[in-house]
Amino acid sequence: MNAAEGSIVQFDNVGLRYGTDREVLSDVSFTLYPGSFYFLTGASGAGKTSLLKLLYLAQRPSRGMIRMFGTDVITMRRERLPALRRRIGTVFQDFRLVDHLSSFDNVALPLRVSGVPESDIEKPVADMLDWVGLSHRSEARPPTLSGGEQQRVAIARAVIARPEILVADEPTGNVDPDMAIKLLRLFEALNRLGTTVVVATHDLHLLKKVPESLIMRLDKGRLHDPTGALRYPPRRQVG
Structure with a gap:
């Protein structure tokens, strides 16, 4: 079976650079599945925010392939992007209220x-x-x-x-530990209803709070997936 069958997001050898600078993301490949929960981790400058921008369609890659909801977002017409974005919930570090x-x-x-x-x-x-x-x-x-x-x-x-996908950039960074756990439980509840959740965080303690989550680790723009877990459906999946 094709590893990407039934996926909601697929990245294949994606690279991203701003202007003529070196790539901030290089050869990033992974697959996200409906109803799965992912933590995105990595040191400051690893490329987490850039990867999230690709996920919520605020940025297009310099190379590679991205499919979302069964659509090639690289070649799709720009006028179709707003409808696709409405299927994605976003939590930004700067709130944007x-x-x-x-x-x-x-x-x-x-x-x-x-x-x-x-x-x-x-x-x-x-x-x-x-x-x-x-x-x-x-x-x-x-x-x-x-x-x-x-x-x-x-x-x-x-x-x-x-939303079908929730992308959250350091969503617990401005709340106390008790509220952080409460918000994480909210994300879990949404996840159990079928939403694919991607939470970028530097708080490694949170990773243990969702035992069935998968960890996406970025290091200097490269995604580390030594077991290939980010290419296949996790054990728990909706649908």
């Missing part, structure tokens, strides 16, 4: 963009804010929130529409 919108409206944004009726928005958004401990801050705007609160709003916004 809309400052003039309340916490509630920031979290509701993906649902509104997708055309969900207003009558079907209030309860799930309120429930999500309650889950991340911010029901009392639903009307607050991002500039009035702490860094940890902004991070939690960003995570709630990323998962509210149950």
Whole structure:
């Protein structure tokens, strides 16, 4: 059987360079499967953020092949990218919240963009804010929130529409250890519903909190996969 059969993401010999500089990613190959959980680790400068940019379609590679949702994203027309991006939830290190919108409206944004009726928005958004401990801050705007609160709003916004892929860049970096575990459990719950989760983190303690996760280790732009585990379906898989 083809190793990539049934995959949601496939990278083959992907390289990325900015301008004429040396490659920040070299010969990166891996396959992600629906309902699987991955941690992306590596030292500062290893290429984690660059790899995430490729995953959430903010960057195109310099070479190699990337397929997502069965589509070759290298050759696809740019006008098709927004529809593909809506299937991906993202949590950024710099949050990227809309400052003039309340916490509630920031979290509701993906649902509104997708055309969900207003009558079907209030309860799930309120429930999500309650889950991340911010029901009392639903009307607050991002500039009035702490860094940890902004991070939690960003995570709630990323998962509210149950994306097919969730890409999170250091999602627990601005919260206390107890909240970090709670947020990780939220990612796990979403994962059990079928979302493929990729969490970039420097916190090695988190890796032990999801026993069935796979570890993607980057070192100087190269992905280390000595056993070939990142080319085949993990044992636990939805579908």
